[in-house]
Amino acid sequence: MRILVITPTYNEKENIEAIIEQVLAVNPGIEMLIVDDNSPDGTGDMVDRIVESNPRVHVLHRAGKLGLGTAYVEGFKKAIEMGVDCVVQMDADFSHHPSYLQSMLDKLDEADVVIGSRYMHGNISVVNWPLSRLMLSYFANIYARWVTGLPVYDVTGGFKAIKLKVLKSINLDRISSNGYAFQIEMNYIFNKKGFSIAEVPIIFADREGGVSKMSRKIVLEAVFKIWLYRFRKY
């Protein structure tokens, strides 16, 4: 199976080399696509150097910080072009640990989409986050589940394995959200199109190096935009 792990980056120079190395070590079928938004810290140049010596690593450079959602959409289009079998969405900062990749890929035998889940069966498996951040995420998740009615424990999580046939069936240009709401919107579309979604438990740890890109704008987008999905044509 040919797997493309897509990782958007913005100022991840402290994590990028290690994450690439550890992801590729999981399984020889894995390739990586880094979507870098012209990170001022030079992450993109570091990735260029890795790409030169490693044919399993690919990169897309964008002109500036255009958001996580559009980075993934460009990555998905590239995955379709490459003709891989599935993609994995993964952050660069080790919150999504490479050690869970294989169990998520294995679970694709049973479902079209697999979410690495922080909140299964009422458990909370998040470590090292300040309580305020955990509360925000936990209640955002309950709220998003309530609004969308999605049968998923971790609706806002960004660690996902997705079969290519799922992405091919979606009009990627119709996706309207960019921050955390992007994760919810994607799940909404998967569910609406009748694809099966499974979850496997992960322990989510706070980022290892670098700084957070969380913003009020991203939270507000999620709070309001998710009401609109049911009225959209996908």
Ligand SMILES: Nc1nc2c(ncn2[C@@H]2O[C@H](COP(=O)(O)OP(=O)(O)OP(=O)(O)O)[C@@H](O)[C@H]2O)c(=O)[nH]1
């Ligand atoms: N290409 C691109 N990547 C982004 C952008 N915003 C965030 N990222 C990357 O997306 C991944 C997840 O970012 P977020 O969860 O939004 O923010 P974060 O900085 O990880 O925040 P924490 O959850 O506190 O770690 C990381 O690998 C970031 O480098 C963006 O606008 N463009």
Ligand SMILES: [Mg+2]
């Ligand atoms: Mg993070």
